[in-house]
Amino acid sequence: EVTTGPLGQGVAMAVGLAMAERQLGATYNRDGHTVIDNYTYVLCGDGCLQEGVAAEAVSLAGHQRLGKLIVLYDDNDITIDGRTELSFSEDVYKRFEAYGWHVQRVADGDTDVDGVERALLAAQRDAERPSLIGVRTTIGVHSHVAGTSKAHGSPLGAEQLRALKTRYGFDPDASFAVPERVRAVYAARVAANRAAHD
Numbered sequence: 001e002v003t004t005g006p007l008g009q010g011v012a013m014a015v016g017l018a019m020a021e022r023q024l025g026a027t028y029n030r031d032g033h034t035v036i037d038n039y040t041y042v043l044c045g046d047g048c049l050q051e052g053v054a055a056e057a058v059s060l061a062g063h064q065r066l067g068k069l070i071v072l073y074d075d076n077d078i079t080i081d082g083r084t085e086l087s088f089s090e091d092v093y094k095r096f097e098a099y100g101w102h103v104q105r106v107a108d109g110d111t112d113v114d115g116v117e118r119a120l121l122a123a124q125r126d127a128e129r130p131s132l133i134g135v136r137t138t139i140g141v142h143s144h145v146a147g148t149s150k151a152h153g154s155p156l157g158a159e160q161l162r163a164l165k166t167r168y169g170f171d172p173d174a175s176f177a178v179p180e181r182v183r184a185v186y187a188a189r190v191a192a193n194r195a196a197h198d
Contacts, residue, residue, distance in 0.1 A: 002017075006051075006053075007047045007048050007050070007051045007054075008048050008049075008050075008051025008052070008053040008054035008055075008057075009051075009053060010042065010044060010048065011042060011044055011048055011049070011051075011053075011054040011057055011058060011071070012053045012054060012056070012057035014040050014041075014042040014057075014069060014071070015057040015058065015060060015061045015066065015069065016057075017040045018040040018061065018066040018068055018069035018130070019064065019066065021036060021037075021038055021040060021068060022064075022066065022068070024036040025037060038068070039068045039069070039070055039124065040066075040068060040069050040070070041070050041071075041072065042069070042070070042071040042072065043072050043074065044071060044072070044073055044074065045073070045074045045076065046074075046075065046076065046077070046078070046079060046084045046088060047079055047080075049073065049092055050087070050088050055095075058071075058096065058099055058101070058130070059099050061099070061101070061130045062096075062099035062100030062101050062129070062130060063099075063100065065100070065128055065129060065130075066130045067126060067127040067128050067129055067130060067131075068127070069130040069131070070120065070123045070124070070130070070131045070133065071130070071131065071132045071133065072116075072133050072135055073092070073132055073133065073134045073135065074109070074135060074137055075092070075105075075109075075134045075135060075136050075137070076136070076137045076138065076139040076147075078139045078147070078148065078149050078151070078152055079149065079152070080149060080152045080153050081149060082149045083149075092132075092134070093105065093132070093134060096132045100129060100130075101129055101130050101131060101132050102122075102123060102126040102129040102130070102131040102132070103131075103132050103134070104119045104122060104123070104131065104132070104133050104134070105133075105134045105135075105136070106119055106133065106134070106135045106136065107136055108136065109135035109136050109137040110137055110138050110141050116133070116135060119133045119135075120133065139151040139152060140152075140156075142164060142167060143156055143160055143164060144156075144160055
């Protein structure tokens, strides 16, 4: 897991990670003994794909046919300054198709979790091309600033935060809390991984 600073840099870094996975697998994997075999996933937004460094990197990924690289593109039409149309009018999906990518769209990323899962599984099945999954979302969904640039970088405020926590079933007075059911899922996963490697 990595996080990056400048927009576009994370996309470029992911291309490098996918290339490294391929090279390390070719170097160290043997029949019956696979050491390196993973997908590289990216979560990015409109701003990330506007950057030149990202464009150059995804072009290389298409050329190299990095089929284990999967980009989830949060296509919410918002930048920190307003709607993307202020500075960005290209068709991202056609650009990625031109780069040789497998391109899919999920029309309702706010609620269609099954659609996102289907798209991820389809991306994993296409071993010959990197994949872009455009997920249409509403930035700040269910808040008073939903769908606006105010949801991009402005704090919601105490009242709005309480309302959202209540809407989603969290304790509105708790901060930095992890629900017990989430802890249980992760604890079970840790136990299973330990058992598998002991």
